Amino acid sequence: MLNIVVCVKAVPDPKEGCNIKIDPGTKTLLRCDMPLVINPLDKHALEAALLLKEKERAFISVISMGPSDAENIVKECLALGADKGYLLSDPGFGGADAYATAHTLAKGVEKIGAFDVIFCGMASSDGATEWVGPEMATFLKVPVVSMVNELSDTAGEWWTVKADIENGYRLMKVGLPALFTVTRDLNAPRALSFSGIIKARKKEVTCWVLDDLGVPADEVGLKGSPTIVSSLASREISRQVQMLEGSREEKVAQLVQVMADAGVL
Amino acid sequence: MSNKHGPIWVVAEQLDCRILDVSLQLAGKARCLADELGVDVEAVLMGDGVADRASELFAAGADRVYTVDAQELAVYQPEAYTEIITRLAKEKEPEIMLLGSSIMGRELAPLVAARLDTGLSAHCIDLVLDDNGILEQQIPAYGGLLSIICPERRPQMATVARGVFPKPDPDDGRSGEIVELAVPADLPGRIQTVEVVREETGGVDLDSASVVVAGGAGAGDREGWDEIAELAGLLNAGFGCTRPAVDEGWAELEAMIGQSGKMVNPEFYIGVGLSGEQQHMVGIMDARIMVAVNNDDKSPVFQQVDYGVVDDCRKFVPVLIEKIKEYREKMTTC
Ligand SMILES: Cc1cc2nc3c(=O)[nH]c(=O)nc-3n(C[C@H](O)[C@H](O)[C@H](O)COP(=O)(O)OP(=O)(O)OC[C@H]3O[C@@H](n4cnc5c(N)ncnc54)[C@H](O)[C@@H]3O)c2cc1C
Numbered sequence: 115m116l117n118i119v120v121c122v123k124a125v126p127d128p129k130e131g132c133n134i135k136i137d138p139g140t141k142t143l144l145r146c147d148m149p150l151v152i153n154p155l156d157k158h159a160l161e162a163a164l165l166l167k168e169k170e171r172a173f174i175s176v177i178s179m180g181p182s183d184a185e186n187i188v189k190e191c192l193a194l195g196a197d198k199g200y201l202l203s204d205p206g207f208g209g210a211d212a213y214a215t216a217h218t219l220a221k222g223v224e225k226i227g228a229f230d231v232i233f234c235g236m237a238s239s240d241g242a243t244e245w246v247g248p249e250m251a252t253f254l255k256v257p258v259v260s261m262v263n264e265l266s267d268t269a270g271e272w273w274t275v276k277a278d279i280e281n282g283y284r285l286m287k288v289g290l291p292a293l294f295t296v297t298r299d300l301n302a303p304r305a306l307s308f309s310g311i312i313k314a315r316k317k318e319v320t321c322w323v324l325d326d327l328g329v330p331a332d333e334v335g336l337k338g339s340p341t342i343v344s345s346l347a348s349r350e351i352s353r354q355v356q357m358l359e360g361s362r363e364e365k366v367a368q369l370v371q372v373m374a375d376a377g378v379l
Numbered sequence: 380m381s382n383k384h385g386p387i388w389v390v391a392e393q394l395d396c397r398i399l400d401v402s403l404q405l406a407g408k409a410r411c412l413a414d415e416l417g418v419d420v421e422a423v424l425m426g427d428g429v430a431d432r433a434s435e436l437f438a439a440g441a442d443r444v445y446t447v448d449a450q451e452l453a454v455y456q457p458e459a460y461t462e463i464i465t466r467l468a469k470e471k472e473p474e475i476m477l478l479g480s481s482i483m484g485r486e487l488a489p490l491v492a493a494r495l496d497t498g499l500s501a502h503c504i505d506l507v508l509d510d511n512g513i514l515e516q517q518i519p520a521y522g523g524l525l526s527i528i529c530p531e532r533r534p535q536m537a538t539v540a541r542g543v544f545p546k547p548d549p550d551d552g553r554s555g556e557i558v559e560l561a562v563p564a565d566l567p568g569r570i571q572t573v574e575v576v577r578e579e580t581g582g583v584d585l586d587s588a589s590v591v592v593a594g595g596a597g598a599g600d601r602e603g604w605d606e607i608a609e610l611a612g613l614l615n616a617g618f619g620c621t622r623p624a625v626d627e628g629w630a631e632l633e634a635m636i637g638q639s640g641k642m643v644n645p646e647f648y649i650g651v652g653l654s655g656e657q658q659h660m661v662g663i664m665d666a667r668i669m670v671a672v673n674n675d676d677k678s679p680v681f682q683q684v685d686y687g688v689v690d691d692c693r694k695f696v697p698v699l700i701e702k703i704k705e706y707r708e709k710m711t712t713c
Pocket residue numbers: 239240241242243594595596597598599620621622623624635636637638639640641651652653654655656657658659672673674675678690691692693
């Protein structure tokens with residue numbers, strides 16, 4: 115049986131625009147008053163696992179590190195078809211950079227038990243460093259392929275996958291256990307179904323705090339983060355805008371003139 | 380902290396033995412930082428038949444180039460590349476390590492950073508040393524510029540996109556030391572790049588286009604998107620986009636302009652149906668003339684461009700296309 119772990123991050127709804135604020139003291143993100151959703155790319159990571167489970171025997175665990183509200187997105191993954199959900203939530207985990215996040219998630223994955231495959235999104239919509247997957251793989255001592263866009267051959271212990279490269283693709287052969295970060299080209303995530311929601315009612319989310327992971331407090335969260343935000347400066351914009359006024363035709367005419375003067379036409 | 384700093388490193392990237400622009404740009408930037416700190420610039424160059432390319436890195440500012448020349452390194456191999464850099468870094472203790480945010484750099488940087496238990500910042504748009512010689516790694520966020528620092532651990536690692544720093548004028552009089560290294564013999568062998576396939580890209584190359592048209596969420600749907608694409612085609616422009624356009628599936632990730640996408644320096648930029656969000660705008664800051672079309676007269680995009688048009692792009696763009704065609708016809712007939 116294939117043991118699959120999917121890492122999902124709760125992010126402020128990207129459709130809600132950019133109301134994210136920064137705490138002037140700790141200079142970390144304040145995201146408390148934002149509705150949290152599954153990081154869009156992580157839906158593709160979960161879908162990859164669900165599609166594998168349709169083909170062969172597999173057990174899908176979903177893990178997320180985040181505030182207690184993130185339990186809802188883990189539940190959503192259960193309703194979509196994952197078998198077990200884990201939430202790593204502790205005030206001590208707050209303010210983590212990619213390194214500390216990857217370290218904490220790796221400890222969580224170790225506690226879940228043996229795995230064959232881990233799927234992550236390629237990037238999170240709010241942090242978007244892309245570092246969490248590869249760093250986690252390093253801590254778990256498994257190979258990683260980032261930006262996977264096709265699982266070409268998943269029979270047996272060695273997988274062949276296609277991943278992005280500038281203007282093309284790279285074909286990678288990887289021995290399991292391994293971690294893959296996925297792009298949106300990999301698949302089309304399914305929608306929630308009513309029967310899925312009903313079935314998920316019986317599934318539980320296991321919540322672990324710092325003590326459950328047995329990790330020293332200075333290895334997680336802000337304290338365990340090698341990088342910190344040192345300052346937030348405003349950016350100066352030196353351009354003076356000239357608005358083109360008048361009717362649509364007049365505006366078009368002016369813009370055509372601007373383009374002609376610039377030698378663009 | 381000791382005031383004896385280690386060297387500044389650039390992990391160079393090559394494609395078919397040609398060193399990528401971003402690596403030369405980073406070598407140039409590393410030179411400036413190294414002069415401030417009074418240290419050397421060292422580059423790591425891996426590939427097959429790359430040894431004689433080290434001179435380009437010297438000309439761009441490097442004092443020393445570690446070359447690892449082997450058939451099996453012709454294309455990026457995650458295990459070997461990670462192992463070579465990690466081991467060498469443990470020995471040489473660089474103060475700073477810079478990588479391009481190419482796809483290779485974006486995978487390799489976190490692999491190396493985690494092995495060295497150090498911090499890594501993503502897609503910086505500037506690098507400056509503070510009064511204590513600590514690297515401020517600047518990224519745009521929340522309407523401003525965030526400075527990320529890695530105060531204690533070393534090296535201080537950052538990725539930077541092509542085009543953020545200028546390509547230094549090659550100083551062919553400069554030379555340096557080449558140190559040849561071998562591929563480690565004891566790799567775990569759990570992953571292998573079997574093949575790299577490059578496809579011919581259609582259309583105008585965004586990186587070098589002198590005119591760039593960028594579309595955003597305001598396009599509304601595929602049809603609206605195709606209109607903006609037609610405008611780009613008509614102007615023989617590079618066609619870029621914001622992130623929502625990628626999310627909607629209208630455009631490929633490779634067309635995304637901004638902090639986590641491409642940095643472009645066109646002469647002329649037109650942004651259509653986009654809000655002027657920092658993460659996008661940092662990708663085109665150096666354009667000579669910038670125009671925005673947006674239906675919201677309060678959109679922040681209008682504070683960041685030279686010419687603004689308040690209109691519905693679905694109505695404005697087709698008329699613009701028509702008038703450009705008319706203008707051109709007039710020019711050819713008279
Ligand atoms: C860490 C991080 C990295 C990021 N990196 C990037 C990056 O590299 N590149 C990037 O682009 N984004 C990036 N983003 C996303 C970025 O923050 C913005 O979300 C994105 O740039 C907004 O795109 P937009 O302007 O198209 O959409 P919106 O902000 O939704 O703006 C759409 C605009 O269209 C206008 N509009 C609507 N309808 C019409 C119409 N009919 N006619 C004319 N105008 C209309 C609206 O008034 C609005 O101003 C990043 C985000 C994060 C957190």
